[in-house]
Amino acid sequence: MYIQDLGNxxxxxxxxxxxxxxxxxxLFTQFYSTISSSNSEIYxxxxxxxxxxxxxxxxxxxxxxxxxxxxxxxMNLLAAKKFHEIAHLDTxxxxxxxxxxxxxxxxxxxxxxxxxxxxxxxxxxLIPIVVVNAEGLIRxxxxxxxxxxxxxxxxxxxxFNNSFLDxxxxxxxxxxxxxxxxxxxxxxxxxxxxxxxxxxxxDKSGVVAKIFHKDIITPLRWAKLTxxxxxxxxxxGICWPQDLLFNSGTPxxxxxxxxxxxxxxxxxxxxxxxxxxxxNWMRVDVVDTAINLLEKYIYLHMHxxxxxxxxxxxxxxxxxSSVFLIDMDxxxxxxxxxxxxxxxxxxxxxxxxxxxxxxxxxxxxxxxxAMLVFSILFxxxxxxxxxxxxxxLREEILDKNFPYRLDNSNNEFIPKGGxxxxxxxxxxxxxxxxxxxxxxxxxxxxxxxxxxxxxxxxDLISKKYSDPEAYKLFPKSSYSSRSDVVIRPRIKEPLTFxxxxxxxNRSFMSSPNSGMxxxxxxxxxxxAASVPKYSLNYSSQRGASxxxxxxxxxxxxxxxxxxxxxxxxxxxxxxxxxxxxxxx
Amino acid sequence: xVEGFNESDFGNSxxxxxxxxxxxxxxxxxxxxxxxxxxxxLTNFISSIKSNDDTRSATDIAIVTFGQKVEIVMxxxxxxxxxxxxxxxxxxxxxxxxxxxxxxxxxxxxRKEGYxxxxxKYYQPWLVVITDGAPQGxxxxxxxxxxxxxxxxxxxxxxxxxxNIGVGSGADLDILKRLSVKRxxxxxxxxxxxxxxxxxxxxxxSSVISSGMKxxxxxNISTEPEGDSVSVDDFFKYLED
Numbered sequence: 001m002y003i004q005d006l007g008n009x010x011x012x013x014x015x016x017x018x019x020x021x022x023x024x025x026x027l028f029t030q031f032y033s034t035i036s037s038s039n040s041e042i043y044x045x046x047x048x049x050x051x052x053x054x055x056x057x058x059x060x061x062x063x064x065x066x067x068x069x070x071x072x073x074x075m076n077l078l079a080a081k082k083f084h085e086i087a088h089l090d091t092x093x094x095x096x097x098x099x100x101x102x103x104x105x106x107x108x109x110x111x112x113x114x115x116x117x118x119x120x121x122x123x124x125x126l127i128p129i130v131v132v133n134a135e136g137l138i139r140x141x142x143x144x145x146x147x148x149x150x151x152x153x154x155x156x157x158x159x160f161n162n163s164f165l166d167x168x169x170x171x172x173x174x175x176x177x178x179x180x181x182x183x184x185x186x187x188x189x190x191x192x193x194x195x196x197x198x199x200x201x202x203d204k205s206g207v208v209a210k211i212f213h214k215d216i217i218t219p220l221r222w223a224k225l226t227x228x229x230x231x232x233x234x235x236x237g238i239c240w241p242q243d244l245l246f247n248s249g250t251p252x253x254x255x256x257x258x259x260x261x262x263x264x265x266x267x268x269x270x271x272x273x274x275x276x277x278x279x280n281w282m283r284v285d286v287v288d289t290a291i292n293l294l295e296k297y298i299y300l301h302m303h304x305x306x307x308x309x310x311x312x313x314x315x316x317x318x319x320x321s322s323v324f325l326i327d328m329d330x331x332x333x334x335x336x337x338x339x340x341x342x343x344x345x346x347x348x349x350x351x352x353x354x355x356x357x358x359x360x361x362x363x364x365x366x367x368x369x370a371m372l373v374f375s376i377l378f379x380x381x382x383x384x385x386x387x388x389x390x391x392x393l394r395e396e397i398l399d400k401n402f403p404y405r406l407d408n409s410n411n412e413f414i415p416k417g418g419x420x421x422x423x424x425x426x427x428x429x430x431x432x433x434x435x436x437x438x439x440x441x442x443x444x445x446x447x448x449x450x451x452x453x454x455x456x457x458x459d460l461i462s463k464k465y466s467d468p469e470a471y472k473l474f475p476k477s478s479y480s481s482r483s484d485v486v487i488r489p490r491i492k493e494p495l496t497f498x499x500x501x502x503x504x505n506r507s508f509m510s511s512p513n514s515g516m517x518x519x520x521x522x523x524x525x526x527x528a529a530s531v532p533k534y535s536l537n538y539s540s541q542r543g544a545s546x547x548x549x550x551x552x553x554x555x556x557x558x559x560x561x562x563x564x565x566x567x568x569x570x571x572x573x574x575x576x577x578x579x580x581x582x583x584x
Numbered sequence: 585x586v587e588g589f590n591e592s593d594f595g596n597s598x599x600x601x602x603x604x605x606x607x608x609x610x611x612x613x614x615x616x617x618x619x620x621x622x623x624x625x626l627t628n629f630i631s632s633i634k635s636n637d638d639t640r641s642a643t644d645i646a647i648v649t650f651g652q653k654v655e656i657v658m659x660x661x662x663x664x665x666x667x668x669x670x671x672x673x674x675x676x677x678x679x680x681x682x683x684x685x686x687x688x689x690x691x692x693x694x695r696k697e698g699y700x701x702x703x704x705k706y707y708q709p710w711l712v713v714i715t716d717g718a719p720q721g722x723x724x725x726x727x728x729x730x731x732x733x734x735x736x737x738x739x740x741x742x743x744x745x746x747x748n749i750g751v752g753s754g755a756d757l758d759i760l761k762r763l764s765v766k767r768x769x770x771x772x773x774x775x776x777x778x779x780x781x782x783x784x785x786x787x788x789x790s791s792v793i794s795s796g797m798k799x800x801x802x803x804n805i806s807t808e809p810e811g812d813s814v815s816v817d818d819f820f821k822y823l824e825d
Contacts, residue, residue, distance in 0.1 A: 158822065162811030165819045195795070215813070219822040226823075250816050266637045270596040273641070313638060313794065342796035344600070380598035387703035391743065393600060396705075403703075415703025417596055 007038030010103035017112035024065015058235035111304035259324030265312035268380035271479035308338025310368035418477035593661030597641035609715035610651030618775035625778035650684030652676035682727030718756035
């Protein structure tokens with residue numbers, strides 16, 4: 001099948017993966033010419049703009065072509081009224097609506113999240129699915145054909161190879177190691193000595209080197225590092241391996257970008273820890289942190305990567321808008337599994353298995369992300385931490401002993417410390433999602449969490465809630481007093497990534513009840529216009545509120561001092577004038 | 585003997601806690617170098633726990649000594665950087681191991697009740713018994729039998745991890761062995777090796793908290809890597825295959 005053949009379809013359901021992988025290439029240009037010169041209409045899911053938002057925020061140069069193509073596509077197709085939204089985030093509902101279109105086909109790629117979900121959940125899709133790869137286009141008549149030809153990845157045999165490299169080289173400070181291109185890298189200060197290896201600062205700014213201990217480099221590890229390096233991910237907030245390192249031709253480690261800040265597990269560890277690290281934080285900062293983390297995980301998912309070992313200690317934070325994913329070399333890429341994980345963050349279906357010997361699925365990752373969202377929103381708490389509970393956390397999780405109720409009818413089992421109030425003040429949508437997952441065992445997709453958190457953030461920024469407690473880090477609790485004392489106006493940097501668009505979630509949204517929505521130019525323009533305003537409004541609002549309502553003690557003292565000085569000066573002048581008059 | 589607990593002693597960390605109760609022999613035979621080494625080892629252990637982000641607020645430590653009498657040197661929730669444990673001294677000839685262990689178990693149980701009441705999750709507690717002798721004193725053997733029974737019951741239900749450690753050649757390893765139904769042999773160390781012992785306990789607690797190491801792995805410690813060591817050439821051959 002050729003790309004021009006797509007013009008025979010009345011409705012092309014465009015998966016974001018095609019734009020991500022082929023945006024900026026000649027294939028995309030051909031695609032664009034085809035649809036421009038045909039009667040085809042383009043349909044995208046509500047996740048399209050959200051995926052793009054995640055991608056743009058990673059500011060990776062390699063995605064510049066995608067951003068350019070996104071702009072071209074939106075601007076021209078919206079003007080021609082050929083661009084429509086299928087207003088569903090849930091894959092099942094999206095596919096259902098897509099199947100009802102006139103003469104439809106789904107256009108996607110092999111690394112697509114959509115494709116993985118179709119295969120994983122065995123969704124019945126009775127419309128053609130066209131998968132693009134570097135060699136060309138493959139058309140499957142329906143999902144049965146697709147699934148038959150493309151079972152989920154089978155695990156690499158390297159996962160079962162338990163040999164390890166016998167290294168007798170030892171690297172230390174001031175040693176020089178070499179990249180695969182024989183570029184020298186000098187090891188400078190040693191930053192830490194962990195279970196797997198040592199991390200050194202290098203003579204390259206912002207780049208650190210991880211040198212593995214003896215017995216740590218297995219074929220699986222090295223194969224994965226090799227593949228990771230070849231992917232060329234260079235996002236600042238993802239400490240991705242950049243170069244393999246060798247000493248006298250022997251593999252010893254890899255370079256990666258330097259993350260900054262404290263581990264999330266140190267910060268999100270109850271009220272004392274979080275207030276100690278970020279004394280000015282409000283609830284919006286916690287939500288912002290979760291959003292920033294989710295964007296990075298979703299970005300990885302777009303690249304056929306599952307983080308696998310998601311937990312609070314695998315990320316660093318220096319501010320709510322500056323988070324870094326670390327320990328990336330454990331993640332699952334294609335058929336190379338993630339060999340580690342903790343029971344607390346792992347889907348119970350995987351418990352008891354050797355993590356190194358199977359491939360995780362999207363639904364497993366969705367569960368871990370739900371755990372992450374809860375842990376962040378509740379400042380480090382585990383959703384199954386409950387009072388008067390079972391002997392072990394394992395039992396609590398297996399019994400789905402989630403102590404929170406949708407109707408707030410019983411707070412008796414919620415751990416002490418103000419967590420019941422955090423729950424009470426969460427928006428209904430998030431409460432329902434968390435309850436569904438942790439009490440009823442339902443799953444929500446990564447993008448659904450992202451969307452729900454964006455909505456929560458928008459509610460907080462737009463001051464939707466009349467109760468001021470809703471904005472506090474710990475509502476109705478004395479911990480939040482420090483947040484009240486000093487609130488500095490924060491200036492959110494406008495996005496400067498070249499070739500990128502921020503897509504405002506709100507303005508892009510159409511009526512949630514309608515199945516399909518025409519996107520018009522006004523919508524696109526309002527989106528484009530809303531972006532910088534969104535940032536500026538945010539900062540100016542925060543600044544204004546801090547000036548008007550939340551003056552610090554020092555500011556109050558200073559302003560009262562100024563008033564007093566003016567009064568004293570005035571009195572002195574009056575006295576001098578009176579004395580002058582009397583003398584005169 | 586065990587005091588009631590105070591909510592503030594639990595802190596407000598959200599971390600899952602690992603309660604560890606040390607039951608330490610302070611009988612006369614520990615006087616001199618052994619007790620000095622024990623203090624150094626314990627100090628280093630606590631200092632490494634407190635300097636590690638993962639274990640700092642997750643590890644909960646209590647210290648009980650048994651010598652002339654059983655003494656709670658440090659109850660749970662009291663150790664901090666500003667409040668280190670007091671130096672442990674040895675001075676008498678008695679060795680009420682059983683009473684010491686029973687006191688330790690009482691402390692651990694009370695701590696667990698506290699966790700449950702507040703909604704704090706925890707790993708199964710550790711009981712670390714270090715002695716260089718055998719039970720001595722009034723009712724010492726009877727109490728030791730009670731302690732063995734209590735430990736065995738909890739351990740077999742996966743509610744306790746026992747580290748039964750004998751120091752030097754004078755330790756009654758036969759009776760120490762009976763403290764655990766899971767450990768094939770008690771851990772035997774020379775007093776000069778206390779630092780290594782505490783390093784091992786520190787890294788084990790870190791593995792449980794950070795890497796999700798299972799309790800069973802604490803009974804079967806192997807420092808040998810699994811798998812076979814291969815040369816660079818063979819290694820790359822695997823990758824090509």
